[in-house]
Amino acid sequence: MKTLNAILAALFSLAVPLSGGAQNIPYREYEPMEQYVPNVSGDLSLSGTYQYWKDPANLDYRLAGNPDENWKLNWKFMDPPFNKAIHGGHFALDRGETLFQQINVDGRFAKCLGGGKLKHLRAGYPRWRADLKHVAGLEEVIEYCGGKQGRVLQNGSYDNSAISLYLASLGGGQPISIDVSRGPMKEAYERGRHLFHSKAGAYNFACATCHTHNIGKRLRGNTITTIYGDAAHYPVYRTQYMLQSLHLRFAECNADARTQPLVPGSKPYTDLEVFVTALTNGYPISVPAERDW
Numbered sequence: 161m162k163t164l165n166a167i168l169a170a171l172f173s174l175a176v177p178l179s180g181g182a183q184n185i186p187y188r189e190y191e192p193m194e195q196y197v198p199n200v201s202g203d204l205s206l207s208g209t210y211q212y213w214k215d216p217a218n219l220d221y222r223l224a225g226n227p228d229e230n231w232k233l234n235w236k237f238m239d240p241p242f243n244k245a246i247h248g249g250h251f252a253l254d255r256g257e258t259l260f261q262q263i264n265v266d267g268r269f270a271k272c273l274g275g276g277k278l279k280h281l282r283a284g285y286p287r288w289r290a291d292l293k294h295v296a297g298l299e300e301v302i303e304y305c306g307g308k309q310g311r312v313l314q315n316g317s318y319d320n321s322a323i324s325l326y327l328a329s330l331g332g333g334q335p336i337s338i339d340v341s342r343g344p345m346k347e348a349y350e351r352g353r354h355l356f357h358s359k360a361g362a363y364n365f366a367c368a369t370c371h372t373h374n375i376g377k378r379l380r381g382n383t384i385t386t387i388y389g390d391a392a393h394y395p396v397y398r399t400q401y402m403l404q405s406l407h408l409r410f411a412e413c414n415a416d417a418r419t420q421p422l423v424p425g426s427k428p429y430t431d432l433e434v435f436v437t438a439l440t441n442g443y444p445i446s447v448p449a450e451r452d453w
């Protein structure tokens with residue numbers, strides 16, 4: 161009996177850490193990871209569509225031939241300078257400029273955003289902010305710096321995105337350039353890369369299920385494009401939303417794929433933004449852009 165008790169006790173003590181350990185590591189399925197190289201030349205083998213839109217001369221959709229193939233251009237013919245039409249993005253940009261001038265009367269808003277280098281802001285975000293002690297996207301910083309001036313500029317709101325769009329326009333044409341080779345930016349990039357491939361939600365889809373492994377396929381009224389170059393035309397004017405920040409787009413994709421959407425500015429979305437922006441490195445800022453769907 162004594163031995164049996166000892167055996168049971170031994171088994172029990174074994175069982176507790178085992179089950180406890182299993183609970184600590186949630187089960188997670190991943191889409192196969194690609195060997196992403198976060199610069200434009202490294203993307204070539206993976207994006208599949210970059211070959212079509214790397215040459216600006218191809219970006220006239222009328223040259224694309226079959227309109228059903230337009231997704232190969234990643235709809236970049238709706239980015240300036242190709243799309244010359246006036247749309248809601250232009251009004252948003254005006255709103256952003258007016259607001260910026262109002263809030264920045266004493267220059268402190270601009271100083272908080274990034275000193276005298278406003279035209280370089282968009283191309284260099286997300287980045288590590290020593291004052292916030294974490295990697296932050298531009299919209300989060302707009303909310304933070306607006307708050308210091310007594311203004312509520314909630315991340316994801318029209319006014320926040322309008323200011324972001326105005327700041328992006330100051331750097332129009334500049335190549336996106338974030339360094340994810342080391343430190344907290346590298347950590348954020350790696351977390352974002354894992355999130356992009358983590359399956360979740362009712363369909364058990366990852367971002368990569370659609371944007372890496374099903375590009376070109378029809379999904380209701382849409383055709384899925386690659387993720388490459390996307391960060392360069394955000395915030396984007398969309399007929400449905402007026403103005404959509406990149407984080408709101410993530411939320412929409414999450415909702416469409418029946419996964420819990422997150423709050424703009426949340427850490428997982430910022431990590432995703434770092435990953436998505438790194439895959440846009442080298443592509444010129446093109447705002448105000450428009451997307452119809």
Ligand code: HEC
Nearest residue numbers: 365366367370379382383384385390409410413417432451
């Ligand atoms: C069920 C498939 C699906 C999933 C899963 C999905 N998306 Fe999308 N996504 C789409 C479709 C369809 C569009 C609109 C067409 C396009 O541009 O690809 C889109 C558009 C986008 C765009 C905007 C492209 C542009 O040019 O403006 C971004 C950025 C994006 N998705 C990121 C993500 C991220 C990040 C995730 C994971 C959190 C994700 N998506 C998950 C289907 C999906």
